[in-house]
Amino acid sequence: MAENGTRNTVCVVGGGIAGLSAAVFLAEKGFEVTLVEASPKLGGRTYSFFDKKFGGVIDNGQHILASWYNDTFKLLKTIGSLDKLSFQKQLNVEFADIEGTRFSLKASNLPPPLHLAGGIMGYNALGFKDKLSLIRLVNGIKKSKWPDEELSGINTDKFFKLAGQTDGVIVKFWEPFIIAVFNAKPQQTSALLFAQMIKRGFIDKGGSELVLPNGFLNEIFSEPAREYLNTKNSVVFVNKAAREFYIKDKKVTSVISEDNIEIESDYFVCAVPFFDMPRLFANNYDEVFEKRFELEYSPIVNIHLKFNSDISEIFGSRFIGLLGTLSQWVFKVKEDQLCVVISAAEKTAEKTKEDIAELAIKELNECIPLLRGKKVISTRVLKEMRATIVPDADSLNNRPQNRTKIQNLLLAGDWTDSGLPSTIEGAVKSGKRCAEIIEKDKL
Ligand SMILES: Cc1cc2nc3c(=O)[nH]c(=O)nc-3n(C[C@H](O)[C@H](O)[C@H](O)COP(=O)(O)OP(=O)(O)OC[C@H]3O[C@@H](n4cnc5c(N)ncnc54)[C@H](O)[C@@H]3O)c2cc1C
Numbered sequence: 001m002a003e004n005g006t007r008n009t010v011c012v013v014g015g016g017i018a019g020l021s022a023a024v025f026l027a028e029k030g031f032e033v034t035l036v037e038a039s040p041k042l043g044g045r046t047y048s049f050f051d052k053k054f055g056g057v058i059d060n061g062q063h064i065l066a067s068w069y070n071d072t073f074k075l076l077k078t079i080g081s082l083d084k085l086s087f088q089k090q091l092n093v094e095f096a097d098i099e100g101t102r103f104s105l106k107a108s109n110l111p112p113p114l115h116l117a118g119g120i121m122g123y124n125a126l127g128f129k130d131k132l133s134l135i136r137l138v139n140g141i142k143k144s145k146w147p148d149e150e151l152s153g154i155n156t157d158k159f160f161k162l163a164g165q166t167d168g169v170i171v172k173f174w175e176p177f178i179i180a181v182f183n184a185k186p187q188q189t190s191a192l193l194f195a196q197m198i199k200r201g202f203i204d205k206g207g208s209e210l211v212l213p214n215g216f217l218n219e220i221f222s223e224p225a226r227e228y229l230n231t232k233n234s235v236v237f238v239n240k241a242a243r244e245f246y247i248k249d250k251k252v253t254s255v256i257s258e259d260n261i262e263i264e265s266d267y268f269v270c271a272v273p274f275f276d277m278p279r280l281f282a283n284n285y286d287e288v289f290e291k292r293f294e295l296e297y298s299p300i301v302n303i304h305l306k307f308n309s310d311i312s313e314i315f316g317s318r319f320i321g322l323l324g325t326l327s328q329w330v331f332k333v334k335e336d337q338l339c340v341v342i343s344a345a346e347k348t349a350e351k352t353k354e355d356i357a358e359l360a361i362k363e364l365n366e367c368i369p370l371l372r373g374k375k376v377i378s379t380r381v382l383k384e385m386r387a388t389i390v391p392d393a394d395s396l397n398n399r400p401q402n403r404t405k406i407q408n409l410l411l412a413g414d415w416t417d418s419g420l421p422s423t424i425e426g427a428v429k430s431g432k433r434c435a436e437i438i439e440k441d442k443l
Helices: 017-028 070-079 114-121 128-142 148-152 156-162 167-182 191-203 222-230 274-280 353-367 393-398 424-442
Strands: 009-013 032-036 048-051 056-059 085-087 092-097 102-106 210-213 235-237 242-248 251-257 262-264 267-270 297-307 319-323 329-334 337-342 376-389 409-411
Touching: 009 017, 009 251, 017 032, 017 070, 017 222, 017 267, 017 424, 056 297, 056 329, 056 337, 070 222, 070 424, 102 114, 114 128, 128 167, 128 191, 148 191, 156 167, 156 191, 167 191, 167 319, 191 393, 222 235, 242 274, 267 424, 297 353, 319 353, 337 353, 353 376, 409 424
Parallel strands: 009 032, 009 267, 032 235, 092 319, 267 409
Antiparallel strands: 048 056, 085 210, 092 102, 242 251, 251 262, 297 337, 297 376, 319 329, 329 337
């Protein structure tokens, strides 16, 4: 409550995961939130929609979470959708190569990091020398063999040379891992961020298990978040783009929308992508920020496939990693629906959608021979050109903190300095931090 007994008000601009996270955590703390989203839907880059031509609901892209996404789990618990996630008890990933040979990477019951050492020894896509070099790298990170200052200036391709990684382990283990976690190639991924992810995923207790959505993205994120906000004295506007943050005497006093509505508030959270900032702060950029943020995006291509029959038994697992192909992962969405994922997809995205679908089906049939006789009755290829931020060594200096030079204006988004790659967890964490800063500031 403010000094006069009324609730403090916050205007959140941007209804992606970062904006929803800020809005929910603020509403939970008793703030009156107005959320303003430019597009007709909430969820930003994490959404689903009904595709009439495809004949069903699809996600804009298959999303996968990890067991260390603690702020995301807290958000979903608050809005009541945590039960829509499926948690692996132990890391268990199946792979198939172009000859149709299957490999599995399965953690054991031993304490970390030994639980993975056992799994790696049993992962037969790698030779003995590859496995040893992998274990040496993880151990080196555990023992802080390479100081942060050394890692912060280089990308992972250089780090692999430094850490004596074999070609086999790079191609059959690290590249699929880096592409899955960072949506980037080793030469585009900061060695420091990589080492931090190895600590979280391989060394910390309970960090290596994967978490999969059990339902479409809107059912897990945007719909329950909107319902929660509706019960908490908050207002959500869609189709309302902010045009400008109005600043007077070093304070934001209001947000003005494209349709000239003025929204006054005590605090403001700006949760839009970084490339929208110069336009929103065209009249006062230098008053708000120390510098211009120069970041690059990496695309992801998703190929949705609908079959004319139930293929779940043939497919077996919930998802399979593909080795030696352009397609990297394939997920079972429904009994007759699969989604093939191609990350770090700059080159693939240049191809036509027809060529991409043909390629994905061909690779799928090679890696999973039992699918060969099965008929695909509809396809939908989605190219997300601005899927995630390229996490290279340069990007580390280009991600801002949540605070700006204006005390009542905060920044959220997967591109801010959350210490994480551009992910759902990074977006949620940034929004949660804004809520914590505002609550502390108010006291
Ligand atoms: C295909 C794909 C697959 C992915 N896979 C994974 C995965 O497996 N695991 C994972 O953790 N992450 C994954 N990600 C990344 C994850 O989706 C993003 O990191 C996250 O959604 C970013 O959320 P955000 O709120 O920071 O940004 P955004 O989602 O970009 O939200 C910003 C919002 O601001 C709105 N906006 C912009 N300008 C204005 C304005 N002027 N006024 C009002 N609103 C405005 C936009 O419309 C948008 O809704 C994936 C992303 C894609 C695209």
